[in-house]
Amino acid sequence: MPHTLPSLPYAFDALEPHIDARTMEIHHGKHHAAYVANLNKALEATGSAGLTELEIVRLLRNLKEVPEAQRTAVRNNGGGHYNHSLFWMSLAPRGGGRPTGPLAKAIETTFGSFEAFQTKFEEAAMGRFGSGWAWLTYGTDGTIAVGSTPNQDNPIIEATGTPLLGLDVWEHAYYLQYQNRRAEYVKAFWSLVDWSEIGRRYATCKA
Numbered sequence: 483m484p485h486t487l488p489s490l491p492y493a494f495d496a497l498e499p500h501i502d503a504r505t506m507e508i509h510h511g512k513h514h515a516a517y518v519a520n521l522n523k524a525l526e527a528t529g530s531a532g533l534t535e536l537e538i539v540r541l542l543r544n545l546k547e548v549p550e551a552q553r554t555a556v557r558n559n560g561g562g563h564y565n566h567s568l569f570w571m572s573l574a575p576r577g578g579g580r581p582t583g584p585l586a587k588a589i590e591t592t593f594g595s596f597e598a599f600q601t602k603f604e605e606a607a608m609g610r611f612g613s614g615w616a617w618l619t620y621g622t623d624g625t626i627a628v629g630s631t632p633n634q635d636n637p638i639i640e641a642t643g644t645p646l647l648g649l650d651v652w653e654h655a656y657y658l659q660y661q662n663r664r665a666e667y668v669k670a671f672w673s674l675v676d677w678s679e680i681g682r683r684y685a686t687c688k689a
Contacts, residue, residue, distance in 0.1 A: 484522045487515050488567050496575040500670040502659045510570070513654055517562030517634070524555035538564045542638045561634030563605040565615060569650055574676035575639065581677040585646075585684040588626050599628070600672065606630040606669045607651050616668075618680075619645040646683045647675065 490510055495503035506683050525534045528549050533541065541548075541560055548556045581589060593599040599618075607616035610630040619627050619634065621643035629642070630651075637643045649671055656667035 484525075484534070484685060485518050485563055487518045489635065490570055492573075492575055497573060497674055500673050501573075501656075504655065505658045506659070508565075509650075514566040516565065517559045518614070519546065520555060521559035521563050524552045526554075528552050538567075539638060542636070543641075545639065557677065558634050561636055561639055564638070565634055565636055565645075565648055565650065567599060568645055568648055571679060572647055572676055573674040573680070575674075577676045578673040579594040579677060581681055583681055584688065585677070585681040592626050593628075602628045603649070604665075607649050608665060610651055616649045616651060617645050619632060619643040620646055624688075626684075640687050644683075644687050646687070647680050 485622070487510075490506070494506040494510075495505075497506060522534075528534075530549075533548060536544070538560060541556070545553055545557055545560075549568060580586065586596070589596055589599045593602060603616055603618065606628050607630065610616060610632070612632070614630055614632045615634075615636065616630045617628065619629060619637040619642060621627050622641070626646070627643070629637070631640060637645050638647070649668065651664060651668075656664065660667045
């Protein structure tokens with residue numbers, strides 16, 4: 483079945499004042515929608531029903547099976563579709579705070595403290611030159627790590643693990659409200675993170 487644009491689990495204005503309604507409307511309805519449309523177009527051009535029917539994670543893990551003529555388009559737009567779908571579900575109008583349970587313990591063990599993790603994550607977001615994403619990843623070795631990827635790449639594409647939390651640092655994610663002040667946007671992000679959802683993803687990876 484063709485890939486589809488998922489509905490947001492909240493209203494466009496639900497994340498204000500941290501992310502404004504107009505940014506959400508354009509980001510979801512224009513940018514994410516374009517990734518979905520272009521992904522379906524690229525998959526159709528392959529002429530492979532098998533590729534068209536793959537769910538997005540399996541598709542990104544098997545990009546080598548995509549014909550070279552369409553591989554870059556599938557990588558870029560498939561990554562964009564996956565990354566944004568994960569991003570919307572990582573945010574909540576009453577988010578923020580800090581993780582609890584096994585995820586909190588893993589963060590403290592790995593980084594020393596939640597605050598140290600935040601600093602490292604912010605450094606990844608700010609250190610990504612140009613467009614890309616910052617990630618908290620459950621690695622293939624069973625540990626968690628912070629990093630970043632360019633463009634619409636992600637840890638699945640790079641075969642480093644499973645994304646737990648991602649922050650979009652493309653300018654379209656924040657420029658209407660924050661202009662060139664990426665650091666303010668990154669700080670505001672912490673007020674929106676749905677740690678119960680991130681903890682659920684971590685538990686799924688550990689299972």
